[in-house]
Every structure is written in C-alpha cells, then in structure tokens.
Amino acid sequence: MDKFSKQEGSKIAELIEKGREQGFLTYDDVNDHLPDDISDPDQVEEIIGMINDLGLQVHEKAPDLDTLMLRESENTDDIALEQAAEALAAVENETGRTTDPVRMYMREMGTVDLLTREGEIEIAKRIEEGMRDLLLASAQYPRTVEYVLSYFQLVKDEEKKLNDLLTGFFEEMEEVPSAGPGSEKAKQLADKKDDDENDGELDFKEVQRRMTSLKRQYNKTMKVLDKNGRSHKKPRRVRKTWEYF
Numbered sequence: 001m002d003k004f005s006k007q008e009g010s011k012i013a014e015l016i017e018k019g020r021e022q023g024f025l026t027y028d029d030v031n032d033h034l035p036d037d038i039s040d041p042d043q044v045e046e047i048i049g050m051i052n053d054l055g056l057q058v059h060e061k062a063p064d065l066d067t068l069m070l071r072e073s074e075n076t077d078d079i080a081l082e083q084a085a086e087a088l089a090a091v092e093n094e095t096g097r098t099t100d101p102v103r104m105y106m107r108e109m110g111t112v113d114l115l116t117r118e119g120e121i122e123i124a125k126r127i128e129e130g131m132r133d134l135l136l137a138s139a140q141y142p143r144t145v146e147y148v149l150s151y152f153q154l155v156k157d158e159e160k161k162l163n164d165l166l167t168g169f170f171e172e173m174e175e176v177p178s179a180g181p182g183s184e185k186a187k188q189l190a191d192k193k194d195d196d197e198n199d200g201e202l203d204f205k206e207v208q209r210r211m212t213s214l215k216r217q218y219n220k221t222m223k224v225l226d227k228n229g230r231s232h233k234k235p236r237r238v239r240k241t242w243e244y245f
Helices: 006-022 027-033 041-053 065-070 078-096 101-109 117-138 142-156 184-199 204-228 233-244
Strands: none
Touching: 006 027, 006 041, 027 041, 142 204
16 A cells, blocks of 8 residues: 555445445445545536445435345455455545646546647648638628717727727738747747737728718718618629638
C-alpha cells in the first residue's frame, strides 16, 4: 500500500470489512469512510462501482432480510480486501491532486491538442463564413437596410456613435497567418490591430461612400418592388446586390 497512507488504507479496509459483515453497504457508510476531499459525484460513483465489483451491494438504505438472504454468497477474501483498498486509495490519491479547479483545468487542457496552422485557417474561415451568411440573410429584408441607413443618419447628426453600428468591413482574406507566438506575420498583424484600436474609429469617409451606395441601391430596389412585387424575378435579382454592402 505504498500509494496511500496507513490511516487512509485502514479506513477503506474498515469500510469493506463492514460490508462483508453486514452483507451490504449504504451510501451513508461510504460517505462516512471517504476522505473529505472526495466530494465529486463522479468520483463517489467510481468508488461505489469498485465496491460493487467485489460483490458488495451499495444501497440507499439498509435492505430487508429477504434481500440479504438472496445475496448471501459473498466472495470477498483477504486478498480481494487488500486489492480493493489499494484500488480505492489510488482513486483517492488521483482525485486529491485534481480537486483544485485550476489544476483540474490545466490537466484537462493538457489532453487537448494545440491547433495546427491548417486548423487555425479552417476555423477562421468558418467564423467569417458564418458571419457573412448571417449578414446575407439579414440583407434580404428591406427593414434591415432601413435600420442601417436611419442609424447612420443619427451618427451623422452626432446622436449615435459609428462604432455602435459598424465594427469594420468584410474583405477578401488572402491568408490567415498562424496565431502561434513564433509567427512573425501574426506579430505584425497584432501590432497593426493595436494601432487600429488606438485610433478607435473607422474611416468615416469610407463609411460615407458605402452608405451612399447602399442608399442608392436601396431606393432602386424599392422602386422595382413597388412596381413588380416581391415574387418577380427582377426584384430578387436587384435585392441580391444589397448583400455586398
């Protein structure tokens, strides 16, 4: 029993011996003999499973005499007792190292593979594609465009902030650099991002240009809708151009 202290091994041995004498154990028996630092339900269930493997049943409350008579064929011996004590104490020893939330987190993180460069590129593309799909779906509804245009007017009137409406523009991504600390390209982009954040504002002239184009296209589309209705092919074709603003 070199994996656990004599006192801990003695408590576990007492638990199993009590089960042999009674012919059963209750959950209260198990809880009373477990160390205080084992409180996770999964840990307790694992220990109960080991006890069951020895032929000892663990019940919510003490079973009646008839139930005990049916299960009187106990097969635990001194060797099994020793092995069970060692196995249970080993679980205790392992869980004792991981009850601290930070240590548990770090241990679990250590089992997760780091992203490869290809994985980073794939995730970045999927995120951008998802955002683009969301915007494309929203752009199919005129009220979405109306809201953007009316909000931008409030920005021009200095009643709203531009950053509350826009965070940037979609641009074609030629390359997604590795986010690893050794990537020079990633470092350059991070420095550029810091500079942009320090500026704190989008290029207002560029926003103005795009909003003007959007409003022009919106007015054109609404005229076609009023004339031909939503089911006509031409409104759908014209409305499709909104998606790129």
